[in-house]
Structure formats: C-alpha cells, structure tokens
Amino acid sequence: MLQHVHRLCYHIRPKTPFLRHQLTKIFSIQQQRYYYSAAAISQQQEKSRSNLNIIDFFDPDLITTTPHNYTLKCGVSGYAKAGKVVDIPLDEGIYTSVQVGDDAYFVRTDSLGVSDGVGGWRSHSGANPALYSRKLMHYAQLELDRIKTNVRPHHIPQQVPNPVEILENAYHLTTLDAQNEGIVGSTTACIVVLFQDELRVANLGDCGISVIRRNNYIFRSEEQQHSFNFPYQLGTASFDSPMDAQQFTIKVEEGDILILASDGLFDNLYDDEIMEEVQNCIEQGNEQKKGSTEEQSTTIIPIQEISDALAFRAKIVSEDPDNPTSPFQVRAMHEGLYYQGGKADDISVVVAVINRDEKPGPSPPPLP
Structure with missing residues (x-):
C-alpha cells in the first residue's frame, strides 16, 4: 500500500502546494496505519507462541508410544483317540515337541504350535502321520530358537518371527527327513507367535485358535477344507504349501x-460350550481365592484347570455315539450325511494367558 501511494505522488507531481500537501498527508496516514497493523500482528503472534504447549513445537509423528511387551503362561492337556496304537520313538530326547496320538504341540513363553497328523494314512505301508506331525512341530520350535538366539548389533533391527516363514522352514526340514527315513504322512498345523502386543497366526487346515477377552470371543479362526473332512495339509501327495496358510494379526x-x-x-465342543468351561473354571478359582487369607485384587485364571476341563469334556463327547449333537455332526448333516454323536479323534488343547512383561522392546515392523 505504501509503495502504491509513493508511486502516485511521484507520477502525478502536483503543481500546486495544496495538492502536494494533501497527497503527503494521505501518504503519512497510510504509513501510520501500516506500522500499527504490523505491530498488532507481531503482538498477536507472540501471544500465540506463549500459549503453546511444549509438545506443539515437535512433530507429532516423532512422538510415539512404545507398546507393552507380553509373555504367555500356558497349560496343556490331551488325549489320544481310544484304542489307537502310536509308534513312539525310542529316544524321546531327540524331539522338543510333545506327541498326543497323531497330534503334536510345543509351548514357549513367546509362541505356541499344534499339528494334527492325518490318520487316513494309516492304511498305507510306511505311514506314520504321528511322527510327521511331531517332526513339523519339533523343527518349528528349533527355528524359533534360532531366531531368538541370533542377536544382532543394536543399530540393526532384530528379526521378528514370521509364523508362515517358520512353518515353511519346518516343513522343508520335515520333508527332507521324510524322504531320508521313508516316512509317509501329512499334517495340519497352526503356529502362533507373540511379539509385544501382537499375536501373529499362521493356520493351515482344521486346527484352530480362539481369543477370549472379558468373557467374549474377540477372534476365532476358521478351518480350511478342500471338502468335508478333507482339510488343507502338508505332506505326502499334498499340493498344499505353507503359503496357503491363513494369516492373522x-x-x-x-x-x-x-x-x-x-x-x-x-469338532466336539461348540464355542458356547468352550466359553462355559472357561467361565466355570474362573469362577471356581475365584471362590477358592475368597476362602484364602491372602487378599488378591486380580482375577485368578486357572490355566491348567481350563485346559484339563476342555480336553476332558471333548473326550467325553468324542466317545459318546449317542451324544445329542456336536459341531462335526452338524457339518456332516449339512453335507447330506447321516452322523450321530461326537467325532472320535485325538485331542490336544493348549490354553495360554497374556501376561505383562515390563522389559522394553522395539516397535514391531509390519509383516511382509
């Protein structure tokens, strides 16, 4: 504005003293208004800065909250199918996994795994689905050990276990053993890895995982089936691969x-029956807590008791041909097949509770 008034005075060049005086006066007034306006803006900006919180001076993207670290506290129960004869290796010490009939599992404070050997192979010569599933879980646990012990310098990000990659490496080693030892068989599998506050799951076939929070299901995996009672599986004559596994975070x-x-x-218990057993065990545990002299403000979750109760109830249903209904029976009826009672099968149940671990750790990178 000042520049425009100054240019006007220069170009007009009034000849009379009166006009020169009026233009000079206008220029002076506009100049004062400019200075007053600039001073007011400066004061307002200074006032705004004084009212800012200290956090406003930083980039909000640089201010992050490190997630808590958690560990797993586990309880395990299982029953082999009634009357099943399973070949158990002579040297039990060579496998880190545990066998239950044709099932196998492993438990760690940061990961879990369960596999179910496909019993249909038992009519074939050289078949050993129990050993096949056990080897798969054994090698999965060894792969986790390798990752955890591979300590890197602080400036290099630590490797975060990916359950699909773990399953793939374990399957590769199991396949080599099967070829060298002449083992015939196949298995389904589910591997769960806990990293900070993320639970990463790879599930292939009809094993499954449920997550319960405050008496409600927040997650329940679905089985993968080619057709009724024909699940996805890894092993002899199967075209399925670990990359076909369902992935969840x-x-x-x-x-x-x-x-x-x-x-x-x-196959033998509905979700509401599983929830019923969980709630009953928790209620019984808290009743016992009330009777004790030691006061505890937290809810007791009896992990082993829950696992025992679930496995035992499933076993009762699986051995009862007159049981009124079961999930397996309902699915069979939907396929037009007559079926009554539970499904006779191996039963492996791992129950784990998320516990807080105060040890800090890096933020989890995304899965590829």
Whole structure:
C-alpha cells in the first residue's frame, strides 16, 4: 500500500502546494496505519507462541508410544483317540515337541504350535502321520530358537518371527527327513507367535485358535477344507504349501485367554460350550481365592484347570455315539450325511494367558 501511494505522488507531481500537501498527508496516514497493523500482528503472534504447549513445537509423528511387551503362561492337556496304537520313538530326547496320538504341540513363553497328523494314512505301508506331525512341530520350535538366539548389533533391527516363514522352514526340514527315513504322512498345523502386543497366526487346515477377552470371543479362526473332512495339509501327495496358510494379526491385552487346539476339541465342543468351561473354571478359582487369607485384587485364571476341563469334556463327547449333537455332526448333516454323536479323534488343547512383561522392546515392523 505504501509503495502504491509513493508511486502516485511521484507520477502525478502536483503543481500546486495544496495538492502536494494533501497527497503527503494521505501518504503519512497510510504509513501510520501500516506500522500499527504490523505491530498488532507481531503482538498477536507472540501471544500465540506463549500459549503453546511444549509438545506443539515437535512433530507429532516423532512422538510415539512404545507398546507393552507380553509373555504367555500356558497349560496343556490331551488325549489320544481310544484304542489307537502310536509308534513312539525310542529316544524321546531327540524331539522338543510333545506327541498326543497323531497330534503334536510345543509351548514357549513367546509362541505356541499344534499339528494334527492325518490318520487316513494309516492304511498305507510306511505311514506314520504321528511322527510327521511331531517332526513339523519339533523343527518349528528349533527355528524359533534360532531366531531368538541370533542377536544382532543394536543399530540393526532384530528379526521378528514370521509364523508362515517358520512353518515353511519346518516343513522343508520335515520333508527332507521324510524322504531320508521313508516316512509317509501329512499334517495340519497352526503356529502362533507373540511379539509385544501382537499375536501373529499362521493356520493351515482344521486346527484352530480362539481369543477370549472379558468373557467374549474377540477372534476365532476358521478351518480350511478342500471338502468335508478333507482339510488343507502338508505332506505326502499334498499340493498344499505353507503359503496357503491363513494369516492373522491380533492386538492382545493383558488377561486375554488363548485356546489353541487340534480339531478334536472344535469338532466336539461348540464355542458356547468352550466359553462355559472357561467361565466355570474362573469362577471356581475365584471362590477358592475368597476362602484364602491372602487378599488378591486380580482375577485368578486357572490355566491348567481350563485346559484339563476342555480336553476332558471333548473326550467325553468324542466317545459318546449317542451324544445329542456336536459341531462335526452338524457339518456332516449339512453335507447330506447321516452322523450321530461326537467325532472320535485325538485331542490336544493348549490354553495360554497374556501376561505383562515390563522389559522394553522395539516397535514391531509390519509383516511382509
């Protein structure tokens, strides 16, 4: 504005003193208005700065909250199918996994795994689905050990276990053993890895995992079937691969209950029956807590008791041909097949509770 008034005075060049005086006066007034306006803006900006919180001076993207670290506290129960004869290796010490009939599992404070050997192979010569599933879980646990012990310098990000990659490496080693030892068989599998507040799952076939929070299901995996009673599987004559596994990432909280099991549980008990057993065990545990002299403000979650109760109830149903209904019976009826009672099968149940671990750790990178 000042420049425009100054240019006007220069170009007009009034000849009379009166006009020169009026233009000079206008220029002076506009100049004062400019200075007053600039001073007011400066004061307003200074006032705004004084009212800012200290956090406003930083980029909000640089201010992050490190997620809590969690660990798993586990309880395990299982029953082999009634009357099943399973070949158990002479040297039990060579496998880190545990065998239950044709099922196998492993438990760690940061990961879980369960597999279900396909019993249909038993009519073939050289078949050993129990050993096949056990080897798969054994090598999966060894792969996790390798990742955890591979300590890198602080400036290099630590490797975060990916359950699909773990399953793939374990399957590769199991396949080599099967070829060298002449083992025939196949298995379904579910591997769960806990990293900070993320639960990462790879599920192939009809094993499954449920997550319960405050008496509600927040997650329940679905089985993968080519057709009725023909699940996805890894092994002899199967075209399925670890990359076909379902992948899930679940945000967990302290106190969440995980139920990882073979289909021997989920084929015989409905979700509401599983929840009923969980709630009954928790109620009984808290009744015992009330009777004790030691006061505890937290809810007791009897992990082993829950696992025992679920496995035992599934076993009762699986051996009862007159049981009124079961999930397996309902699915068979939907396929037009007559079926009554539960499904006789191996049963493996792993129950785990999320516990807080105060040890800090890096933020989890996304899965590829």
